[in-house]
Amino acid sequence: MFSDADYMARALELAARGGGWVAPNPQVGCVIVRDGQVLGEGWHTCYGAPHAEREALVACERAGIDPAGATAYVTLEPCAHTGKQPPCCDALIEAGVARVVVGSADPNPLVAGKGIARLRHADIRVDEGVMRAECDALNRAFFHFITTGRPLVVAKYAMTLDGKVATRTGASRWITGADARGRVHEDRARAAAILVGVGTVLADDPALTVRGVEGAHQPMRIVCDTHMRTPLTSQLVRTAHEHPTLIVGGASDTTRLAPYEQAGCEVLALPVTPDDHVPLPQLVDALGKRGISSVIVEGGPVLLGALFDAHLIDRVQAYLAPKLFGGASAPGPLAGRGVAEPSACASLVNAQTTALGDDILIEGDVRYTSGNEDEPCSPVS
Numbered sequence: 001m002f003s004d005a006d007y008m009a010r011a012l013e014l015a016a017r018g019g020g021w022v023a024p025n026p027q028v029g030c031v032i033v034r035d036g037q038v039l040g041e042g043w044h045t046c047y048g049a050p051h052a053e054r055e056a057l058v059a060c061e062r063a064g065i066d067p068a069g070a071t072a073y074v075t076l077e078p079c080a081h082t083g084k085q086p087p088c089c090d091a092l093i094e095a096g097v098a099r100v101v102v103g104s105a106d107p108n109p110l111v112a113g114k115g116i117a118r119l120r121h122a123d124i125r126v127d128e129g130v131m132r133a134e135c136d137a138l139n140r141a142f143f144h145f146i147t148t149g150r151p152l153v154v155a156k157y158a159m160t161l162d163g164k165v166a167t168r169t170g171a172s173r174w175i176t177g178a179d180a181r182g183r184v185h186e187d188r189a190r191a192a193a194i195l196v197g198v199g200t201v202l203a204d205d206p207a208l209t210v211r212g213v214e215g216a217h218q219p220m221r222i223v224c225d226t227h228m229r230t231p232l233t234s235q236l237v238r239t240a241h242e243h244p245t246l247i248v249g250g251a252s253d254t255t256r257l258a259p260y261e262q263a264g265c266e267v268l269a270l271p272v273t274p275d276d277h278v279p280l281p282q283l284v285d286a287l288g289k290r291g292i293s294s295v296i297v298e299g300g301p302v303l304l305g306a307l308f309d310a311h312l313i314d315r316v317q318a319y320l321a322p323k324l325f326g327g328a329s330a331p332g333p334l335a336g337r338g339v340a341e342p343s344a345c346a347s348l349v350n351a352q353t354t355a356l357g358d359d360i361l362i363e364g365d366v367r368y369t370s371g372n373e374d375e376p377c378s379p380v381s
């Protein structure tokens with residue numbers, strides 16, 4: 001006999017299949033069960049497509065099964081509003097299910113308890129919070145985006161045991177091993193965008209694509225490049241017709257922008273900061289307005305430090321390799337201004353540690369300490 005948690009675990013597995021494809025919508029999975037038998041399964045496959053509950057009900061219909069009296073396990077509260085699709089709670093009510101088991105509550109103001117209330121009003125038993133932590137983790141970026149209008153900004157870096165992200169010559173390939181790099185590609189596939197500064201493009205000429213993940217979604221590649229120094233011969237520009245690529249600069253001189261656009265890049269020009277850089281809070285806002293719900297920052301110390309100083313990093317993924325580079329001039333992961341006192345540090349909450357081959361991934365949400373001296377400041381290089 002399987003438990004509610006077992007069926008919710010299956011719904012989570014299904015929901016994960018939508019990773020990257022459904023953004024900025026949430027990832028949702030649904031399993032419909034009666035008398036210990038799974039009648040139908042579904043998940044939200046891509047943005048604009050039917051929601052998980054409807055997919056699972058269609059699966060029942062295709063199998064010639066009437067789901068009346070069944071239990072629906074859904075990783076996220078069923079929606080109660082009409083967006084690109086009609087409300088899911090109506091579909092469950094019409095199908096005559098007797099019970100709905102919900103993982104996460106939906107903080108979307110258009111839902112926020114209304115879905116559950118409507119189900120209960122229709123005399124359907126609703127049980128909430130089954131595997132809530134796991135369901136919440138799956139939609140961390142969606143929850144952040146729907147409540148702030150900004151993408152979840154994740155700082156990802158690989159460093160040696162002596163805290164270096166490159167050698168004294170600027171070389172950084174490779175710091176971590178195959179397992180850790182495989183995990184990076186899986187995370188890229190789930191992200192809406194990857195952001196680097198032009199310093200990383202000039203040093204490493206990265207492709208920033210997802211490799212080795214079957215059927216993966218390719219996130220948008222974004223370069224913070226105030227003076228349009230990204231080489232037209234770089235991998236990013238040369239593959240811009242195949243993978244979405246956005247260069248964010250400060251110039252509005254169309255003759256400078258045209259070659260990038262002809263190569264297939266999109267160019268966004270923002271008014272520069274007084275110290276002549278791309279304005280990072282405005283950039284994050286602009287990405288949110290475009291519906292980009294998550295950004296992994298794979299940039300170097302200058303961009304990461306500026307984002308940190310501006311309190312714009314929401315989450316950190318630090319890969320720690322059992323290696324030593326040494327060298328006073330070899331950089332650490334965050335440049336910028338930093339904090340003056342240890343008491344002003346930012347900390348990771350809900351931190352998790354994962355062993356990946358010889359490397360260790362430490363990840364968690366960033367909590368900043370607010371104080372007079374270490375208030376957010378404008379980015380400096």
Ligand SMILES: NC(=O)c1ccc[n+]([C@@H]2O[C@H](COP(=O)([O-])OP(=O)(O)OC[C@H]3O[C@@H](n4cnc5c(N)ncnc54)[C@H](OP(=O)(O)O)[C@@H]3O)[C@@H](O)[C@H]2O)c1
Pocket residue numbers: 156157158159164165166169170171172173175196197198199200201203204224225226227228276277278279280298299300301302303304306307379380381
């Ligand atoms: N180990 C790792 O995880 C890892 C990852 C990436 C890179 N790296 C290494 O890091 C080094 C490159 O470091 P980096 O710091 O030069 O690269 P970066 O942080 O990716 O790029 C820095 C550049 O971004 C541009 N930028 C635009 N707006 C900005 C703003 N508001 N604030 C800050 N920067 C802004 C700046 O140039 P403009 O203002 O002129 O545009 C700046 O020079 C290389 O050695 C590379 O191998 C290591």
